[in-house]
Amino acid sequence: MTKLRSRKWFDNPDNREMTALYLERYLNYGLTREELQGDKPIIAIAQTGSDLSPCNRHHLELEKRVRDGIIAAGGLPLQVPVHPIQETGKRPTASLDRNLAYLSLTETLYGYPLDGVVLMIGCDKTTPALLMAAATINIPAIALSVGPMLNGWFKGQRTGSGTIVWKAREMHAAGEIDDAGFMEIVASSTPSVGYCNTMGTATTMNSLAEALGMQLPGSAAIPAPYRQRGHISYQTGLRIVEMVREDLKPSDIMTREAFENAIVVNSAIGGSTNAPIHLNAIARHMGVPLDNDDWQRLGYHIPLLTNMQPAGEYLGEDYFHAGGVPAVIGQLLEAGLFPHPDAGTVNGKTMRENCGGLSSELPDVIKPVDAPMVAAAGFLNLKGNLFDSAIMKTSVISKEFRDRYLSNPDDPDAFEGRAIVFDGPEDFHVKIDDETLEIDENCILIMRGAGPIGYPGAAEVVNMRPPAYLLKKGIHALPCIGDGRQSGTSGSPSILNASPEAAAGGGLALVRTGDRLRIDLRKGTADMLVDEAELAERRRTLPSAPFTPESQTPWQEIFRERVEPLSKGMTLRGADAYRDVAGRGLPRDNH
Ligand code: FES
Ligand code: MG
Numbered sequence: 001m002t003k004l005r006s007r008k009w010f011d012n013p014d015n016r017e018m019t020a021l022y023l024e025r026y027l028n029y030g031l032t033r034e035e036l037q038g039d040k041p042i043i044a045i046a047q048t049g050s051d052l053s054p055c056n057r058h059h060l061e062l063e064k065r066v067r068d069g070i071i072a073a074g075g076l077p078l079q080v081p082v083h084p085i086q087e088t089g090k091r092p093t094a095s096l097d098r099n100l101a102y103l104s105l106t107e108t109l110y111g112y113p114l115d116g117v118v119l120m121i122g123c124d125k126t127t128p129a130l131l132m133a134a135a136t137i138n139i140p141a142i143a144l145s146v147g148p149m150l151n152g153w154f155k156g157q158r159t160g161s162g163t164i165v166w167k168a169r170e171m172h173a174a175g176e177i178d179d180a181g182f183m184e185i186v187a188s189s190t191p192s193v194g195y196c197n198t199m200g201t202a203t204t205m206n207s208l209a210e211a212l213g214m215q216l217p218g219s220a221a222i223p224a225p226y227r228q229r230g231h232i233s234y235q236t237g238l239r240i241v242e243m244v245r246e247d248l249k250p251s252d253i254m255t256r257e258a259f260e261n262a263i264v265v266n267s268a269i270g271g272s273t274n275a276p277i278h279l280n281a282i283a284r285h286m287g288v289p290l291d292n293d294d295w296q297r298l299g300y301h302i303p304l305l306t307n308m309q310p311a312g313e314y315l316g317e318d319y320f321h322a323g324g325v326p327a328v329i330g331q332l333l334e335a336g337l338f339p340h341p342d343a344g345t346v347n348g349k350t351m352r353e354n355c356g357g358l359s360s361e362l363p364d365v366i367k368p369v370d371a372p373m374v375a376a377a378g379f380l381n382l383k384g385n386l387f388d389s390a391i392m393k394t395s396v397i398s399k400e401f402r403d404r405y406l407s408n409p410d411d412p413d414a415f416e417g418r419a420i421v422f423d424g425p426e427d428f429h430v431k432i433d434d435e436t437l438e439i440d441e442n443c444i445l446i447m448r449g450a451g452p453i454g455y456p457g458a459a460e461v462v463n464m465r466p467p468a469y470l471l472k473k474g475i476h477a478l479p480c481i482g483d484g485r486q487s488g489t490s491g492s493p494s495i496l497n498a499s500p501e502a503a504a505g506g507g508l509a510l511v512r513t514g515d516r517l518r519i520d521l522r523k524g525t526a527d528m529l530v531d532e533a534e535l536a537e538r539r540r541t542l543p544s545a546p547f548t549p550e551s552q553t554p555w556q557e558i559f560r561e562r563v564e565p566l567s568k569g570m571t572l573r574g575a576d577a578y579r580d581v582a583g584r585g586l587p588r589d590n591h
Contacts, residue, residue: 004244005139006042006113008586018589022113035076041115041244043070043237044080046105046133048126049146052084055123055202058193058224059146062233066118066144069237075244077237080108080117085125087201095485096457098125098132098278099563099572100555102285105133110581115139116244118236119214122146122195124488127205128278131214132571134250135285138580140243141250142346143215144236145206147224148316149197152189159189160309161196162489166463170476173468194224197316199308201488204271205278210325211265212282213253213345217354221324223317239347248348251580254286257340260298261329261351264339267302267378268328270311270395272488273496276379277458281569284576292381292389292567296524299378302337304395305360305367310491311395312373314365322365323358330358335369382519384527385535386481386507387498389567392521397493398477406521414520417444417479419528421513423547424449425461433467437513441475444517448508449547450484451501452563452570456556458501460485463492479519481526483508485566495519495526499565503547510538 009022026036045066049059063079070077083101087094109117119130121143134141152159168185171177177185195202206220216236222228259279266275276295283290305328308314323330332338333356341352360366367373377395397406405415420443422428428447431437439445445464452458462482466475480486480494483501500506507528511517516529528535551557562572 004039004041004115005582005586006115007037009113010036015589018591021591031076041075041241042113043075043077043240043244044109044114044117045077046080046082046117046119046130048082048085048120048122048130050081050084052089053086053123055086055195056120056126056146059120059122062144062146062229063120065230065233066237069234070241073238073241075241078114080105082126082130085123085129087124092455093457093459094125095459095570096556096559098129099559099570101126101129102132103572103575105130106136106581109133109137109139111587116240117141118240119143120146121206121209122202124201124205124274127209128281131209131282132285135254135282136575136578137582138249138251139582140240140248141214142236142240142243143209144233145209145215145220145222147194147222147226147229148203149190149194150192150223150225151197151315151317152191154185154188158309158313158315159185160198160315160489161189162200162487163198163309163491164189166490170465170471173465174471192225196489198310198489199270199272199306201272201274203308203316203319204266204269204275204488207269207325208262208266208271208275208279211262211329212258213343213351214250216347217326217345218324221316221320223320226320243346246348248346251286253344253346254282254288255343256288257343259283259288259290260294260339261343263295263299264302264332264337265325265328267299268304268332269306270304270308270373270377273379273391273393273486274488276391277485277497277566277570280567281571284569284571287576287579292391295379295391296381298339300380300394301376302378303369303372304374304377305331305369305372307365307367307373310489318362318365322360322362326355326358327360327366329355331360331366331369334359337369380521380524382495382524382526384507384525386511386517386526386528387483388500388506390481390495390498390526392493392495396491401493409522411522414518414522415479416516416518417442419444419446419511419513419515419517421446421448421511422464425459428461428464432464433469435467435469439467439470439478441470441478444479444481444519446508446511447480447482447484448502450482451498451503452566453560454501454503454547455484456551456560458485458566458570460487462486462494462496463490481508497566499567501565503545504565505542505546509542509546510535
């Protein structure tokens with residue numbers, strides 16, 4: 001093994017003064033010179049658990065087992081606190097903070113004496129933020145999920161995180177339950193520590209971290225309170241020390257092949273529409289080209305195997321008992337649908353070695369490839385005069401809609417509807433039940449001003465419920481289009497992440513309530529049926545910074561100045577030029 005990076009702080013014969021200055025403060029909590037100057041790799045535990053982050057808070061417990069593993073393998077663990085990112089608590093949206101946590105962790109891993117890192121992932125944005133930092137810095141890194149909550153139950157039915165909120169709000173709007181009933185149903189979905197127990201963005205991103213090869217096999221699906229969660233935490237601690245000794249880095253694992261594998265797994269698990277944003281971002285920081293055309297080309301034809309809410313019925317514990325990610329990959333391998341079986345992983349073995357021969361233990365939860373939930377279940381990447389790129393999750397399209405507008409490639413039928421435009425969620429809440437808008441089943445709801453610049457941070461506000469008077473008639477969904485995002489726990493067949501956003505002058509800035517829209521899923525197009533001259537006139541009268549309220553914090557302003565569109569991962573312009581930062585040598589001495 002070459003000299004440890006951390007030893008350049010603590011053991012520099014050419015500069016005794018700085019060595020002493022670095023050493024003395026780390027000695028003061030009981031570490032000895034022998035430990036700091038010997039051959040023990042120093043391992044950062046990038047801790048995302050805190051009182052502000054309930055989804056990841058159990059990591060404070062798991063960290064103890066990770067430390068045990070690191071010490072047992074001859075390493076020295078140091079906790080690194082990560083800027084909190086909690087999906088449902090942070091306003092205006094947690095995704096505003098993903099890049100902030102990324103920047104902060106990158107700087108921390110670079111500027112301190114650290115040889116490797118355990119990425120304590122979980123709640124939605126924590127996973128991409130930490131993987132983005134690992135990609136940029138490129139020191140040995142291994143991810144550890146905190147694990148999903150136990151299944152929620154209400155009156156004998158599984159209640160899943162988030163998904164139950166979208167269902168209960170419809171029941172409430174239709175007058176079927178009162179306020180207390182609403183709270184009772186929603187609270188039932190949160191029975192224990194852990195992240196969302198549905199196939200929302202958390203379970204998706206944790207599964208994809210495993211599909212990328214960045215977690216030990218089987219790690220993603222273990223429920224947070226299960227004993228196996230403690231075991232894998234210990235094993236993760238053991239393994240990161242070996243990875244430092246082997247110099248096994250993110251650039252060895254997160255290759256183009258690994259991202260292609262992850263796209264395929266995302267279709268098979270029915271993953272969140274947030275996945276393309278985050279995976280494209282991680283890939284950019286890794287220097288791997290990846291875009292939304294790749295998602296459609298590689299992922300669309302892959303079958304949906306995992307029967308989990310919101311696309312299906314089961315939850316996290318069932319996913320675990322069915323075999324989790326290794327069972328999904330094992331079945332895809334067997335069917336010849338897994339593109340790169342020889343991709344490497346953090347345990348030093350290939351995907352084929354880790355998952356070959358495995359299959360579902362509960363075939364109703366993870367279905368066989370020849371009897372899937374949906375045959376072609378990936379994302380479509382739609383284009384047109386409304387936007388250059390927007391994602392649609394086809395696995396949640398109703399059977400009737402799919403049969404009519406998608407399944408038969410020779411059918412010329414396309415969906416046409418009247419646009420109802422909302423400028424932000426506040427506008428939506430004021431207007432949605434206004435009967436004078438005459439919203440009916442042939443309308444398309446548009447949410448704009450909800451993108452990275454407009455919100456700022458791109459909020460999950462695009463999935464909009466129909467007006468109460470339609471809900472009472474049994475109409476539970478209308479097509480929605482927006483330049484923001486949608487919760488991964490929502491089963492709405494929305495057209496999301498539209499780029500460029502209205503605030504950047506994208507086509508959504510020009511659309512008006514009453515315009516005819518045409519969505520052709522077979523051709524992959526989405527257009528306003530408004531003539532060019534009229535669109536040019538509307539563009540001429542746009543204000544200079546449309547749909548962009550004033551920044552409220554310094555970070556909002558900095559983020560807005562530098563952010564890339566959702567289709568490019570919402571990364572900070574220029575940040576992806578910094579690659580293999582640890583490989584560029586060390587920062588200068590500080591005194
Ligand atoms: Fe944190 Fe779902 S809100 S995991
Ligand atoms: Mg969310």
